[in-house]
Amino acid sequence: MIQRLLALLKEFSDNVIRVKTIHARIIVEGLYTQQPLAHRLVRIYSDLGILQYARHVFDKTSHPETPLCNAMISGYVRNERFTEALDLFKLMRSRCLEIDSYSCNFALKACTALSDSQTGMDIIKFSINRGFRNEFLGSSIITFLVKLGNVNEAREVFDHLPERDIVCWNAMISGYVRAGKFNEACDLFIKMQRCGVKPSPVTMASLVQLCEGFQSLRLGKSVHGSTFNRQVDGDVRVMTSLVNMYSRLGDIASAFQVFNSMPVRNLVSWNAMISGYIQNGFIREAFALFQELVKDSCRCFDSGTIVSLLHACALRVDLEGGKVIHGCMYRMGYELSIILSTALVDLYLKCNALELALRVFDRMQDRNVITWTAMMVGLAQNGRAGEALKLFRQMQEEGVVANPVTLVSLIHACTHFGTPRKGMSVHAHILRRNIDFSSVNVTALIDMYAKCGKIDYADRVLRFCPVQKDVILWNSLIAGFGMHGFGGRALAAYHKMIDEGIKPEESTFVSVLTACNHSGLVKEGAELFYSMETDHNIRPGQKLYACFVDLLSRAGRLGEAKDLIQQMPFEPDSSVFEALLNGCQVHKNVDLGVRAAGRLLQLDIANPGIYVMLSNIYARARKWDQVEYVRGLMRQRGLMKTPGFSLVEIGETVHTFFAGNNSHPNWPEIEELLDTLRLEVEALGYAADTSCVLRNVDEPMKVKLLWGHSERLAIAFALLSTPAGSSIRITKNLRVCIDCHNVTKHISQVVKREIVVRDANRFHHFVNGRCSCNDYW
DNA sequence: ATAGGGTTAG
Known part of the structure; x- marks a missing residue:
């Protein structure tokens, strides 16, 4: 009986209806206690992707033994339900069931996918204690360690393996490629051939990736050529990596050519082509390809497809499309995947759907650095930089370690405050933790200090950071000087950069010319504009013509x-x-x-x-x-x-003022102070310049309108709400008018305070009745 | 009764 049922299951394993009929007979006959039958069913259902049925069979079996549990775990892993796989593994341990190397292998695969380092290390220790030392586990351990960023430890494991087959070599070579250690990858490839191990298709796939790592299309093409005369010709994995290599190096035509000529394609190849299109900006083509993929119903899509599509929706800011995909994810149980939920959070943030993003984020069980970073960036970009910093603290409390991207994002978030205080604390964090200053980090710091009104700090960061200075870094400093009205210092920085042998880019000239612009350095700007083509061989584009x-x-x-x-x-x-x-x-x-x-x-x-x-x-x-x-x-x-408004931050609250608006609770005091100030600055020789009042009214009315400009209201309120002698910072969304500029200069003398006004274009920095940018308009 | 290497997130 059991033998007959097993044979039937084997014969009809791809026919859902027949399988269910046989399943029904097994229930009627009460044969679940026969584990080979249950095992077969679990295997078949998970291959068909119907995990709830597989789990049902599993749960109905009164005392599941190791093989059945293993089948269930591998079913979960193959369907990307990693958390459930690990839960089951833990259940096995708590029930003291025998755990073999097969169980460990799959559990480790789940840990790799989830980046769960702790559980993964436990499993590795466990399997070493039990003496599991086959090459299956060996290669999985290598992959796991590489994913965590411990390539050197992976190499240690590799060197101590009793048996090394081709798969172990491949795991180690691709590990080096993934870690960006391209020379080590080359060395190992050579060593492998010396040991008499012949490269397999997967080795070739890694070599193709290596060319991508070296950013060399030429090398890639020659490796592509060498795949024709080996037995690897037409291998899905090799051709898929060729598709990836070509599209990442920007040669989308060759990528499609390879894809089109593939004799066999699997989901990974489809996904590679779809994401290649998306990364190169061919969104319509990507969606067309996706439609072609799902048209054929037997080829369903997977998490890789969904990641690419989420990414595409994020690029298009397509909220509705994103919600449809979210629905798909929910039905397929993909919400549990870190990668997918992170991409979803990112998508919602890019569509300004902050609440939706937060809801997904809060529901996630596992969150890694990337998730946290995406959320922080999103909050900061929606003007909620304070919450972003709170999140940073929370992340550290949960033991998640920041990486360079996190720090750059955080510094970037701090530029939104307009004051350098929070940014300085992140700077201090980097110093305290002894984190390496990459040029990207330093550039972010310079930009932050410049945009927060501390151009001298920016200058100092550049001078004292032991970092390779590249064009982008210089650009940000030059732009910073320009923003602060220091045309001369911007030019000096530009010449210093040239002296240090750095080649300028078009963007460099945009920054220098803009700086000349803010300081009225017409002659110098014109010289630079004409020197671009003659001295540096750069043709000016739209942006530069606009600047000039x-x-x-x-x-x-x-x-x-x-x-x-x-x-x-x-x-x-x-x-x-x-x-x-x-x-x-x-x-x-x-x-x-x-x-x-x-x-x-x-x-x-x-x-x-x-x-x-x-x-x-x-x-x-x-x-x-x-x-x-x-x-x-x-x-x-x-x-x-666009209505003009000015912001001023007092303590934790931001106060907003619109021109002529007297609805602020402190209005009487503000009005009174403005009247006094007016008398005092007039005594110093200030006379209103009404040329910027573009309304058909009489002269006294024009003056009255000037005194209602939002920046003056904000300044008066700031004077009332802050201690004497402290400096004042105002932010305005539009440009400050000439009369407000002049009057603020005089006010800074009367009240003996430093006043910094940041407008849409630049900083106006006033101290003691003087302005740092020679009043050029 | 059975496995490992190639893709996809900020």
């Missing part, structure tokens, strides 16, 4: 700017015309301004900024009916001007 047009037109050289645009070797984009339009606004050139605005509106009709600048130009020329006409157009097209 900005520099010329802000200096009033509108004719030159116009000529430059006409001589451009390619069609100018909107940023170039925007720069010109802005110059026309400052220098009251109505004709050119109207023409620039016309070109801009052809390119982007829904940009409110263009309408605002155009109406400002008309207002400066006192053409009030035209002003009304432009404003009417805006209303008609449903466009809104």
Whole structure:
């Protein structure tokens, strides 16, 4: 009877309905106590992906023995249900069932997938104690250690293995490749051949990855060539790694060519091609390929497919698509996978669905550094940097160790505070923990200090960090100087960089030119612009032309700017015309301004900024009916001007002020203080410059409007709420007007305080009635 | 009664 049922199961193992019928007979006959039958069923159901049935059979068996438990564990692992696999393994131990090397092997695989180092190390110790030393476990241990980042320990294990077959060699070689130790990988490959072990297809796959590691398309192509005349030709694994190599090195056409010529494809190859498309920006092609994949119902998709699709939705900021995939994940039980839930959290964050992201994050049972980092970045980008830092503390309490990406993200989050205090504590953390300063870390620090108003700290970080200085690092310092109105120091830094033999990039010139711009260094900027092509062989692109047009037109050289645009070797984009339009606004050139605005509106009709600048130009020329006409157009097209506001942080709360808004609870005091200040600065010789009030009202009204600007309200409130002598920091979303700049300068003298105003463009730094940037406008 | 190497997250 049992033999007959077993034979039937074997024969119909891929037919769900027949299997269920046989299953029903087993129940009726009460044969679950016969473990070979239960074992077969568990195996079949998990191969079919119906894990709840497999588990049902398992639970109905009164005293499951080791083979049955092993089948169940391997079923879980093969279906990527790693947590459940480990739970079962723990159950075996607590019931004192015999644990063999097979159980250990699968449990270890689960630990590798979950990055569960503690359980994994326990299992390794356990299996050494029991004397399990076969090459199966050996290669799994190597893979596990590599995944945790302990390549050297893995090598130790490798060297002490009593038997080493080709799989062990492969595990070790690919381990070196994954750890970025490419030379070691090469050495080991040579040693393997010396030992008389012939490379297998998987060895070739690792070699292909090695070429990717060396970033060498040429090398990759020659390895590709060498796969034709071996027995590895057409191997799925080799060809899949070729697809990966080509798409990561940017040669998507070759990647597709390989994919297309594959005699056999599996899910991994489909996933590789889909994610290759996504990484190269071909999102539509990726989704088309996915549709082709699921069209054929026997080829279902797996977690790898879902990761790529989540990534694609994140790139497209496609919240609805993401929710559909989330539903799929839920049904397939994939929510338990760290990788998938992390990708999901990331997706929700990129779509600004903070609450959804937090809900997934809170529900996760296992979270690793990447999960925590993704969550912190998301919070910071949504303006909740304080919570991001709290999360950092919580992460450390849970014993998760920060990595370089975490630190960079954290430093980046601190730039959102506008004050360097929190950023300094992260800096201190790096110093305390003796973490290596990578140039990426240092760049983030420089950027943070510059954006938090401490340009001198940024300078000092660069000077005293023993780190290889690259272009990006210099760029951030140059940009920092520019932001603070120190055009001269930006230029000096640029020349120092050239002296140190670093090749500038286009972005370097953007930073230097912007710095010249903020300080009115027209001659120096022009020299640099023209030296780009002659001295450094860099052709200026859109961005640079925009910078240079900005520099010329802000200096009033509108004719030159116009000529430059006409001589451009390619069609100018909107940023170039925007720069010109802005110059026309400052220098009251109505004709050119109207023409620039016309070109801009052809390119982007829904940009409110263009309408605002155009109406400002008309207002400066006192053409009030035209002003009304432009404003009417805006209303008609449903466009809104971005309202200007200023922020000031007092203690833990941020106070927001809008122009002319008197709804703040402390309004009476603010108004009174502003009146006193006005008298005092006027005594120092300040006279209102009403040219920036672009409204058709009389002079006293213009002055009244100026004194209602949001930055003045914020400054007055800050003066009232902070101790005498302390410095004041204001952040404004738009640009500060010339009169506010001047009045703040005088205020800094009257109240004897340092005042730092950060606007959309740069920092205004006032102390003792002086400004650090020679008042260039 | 049975296994290991190639892909996918910040």
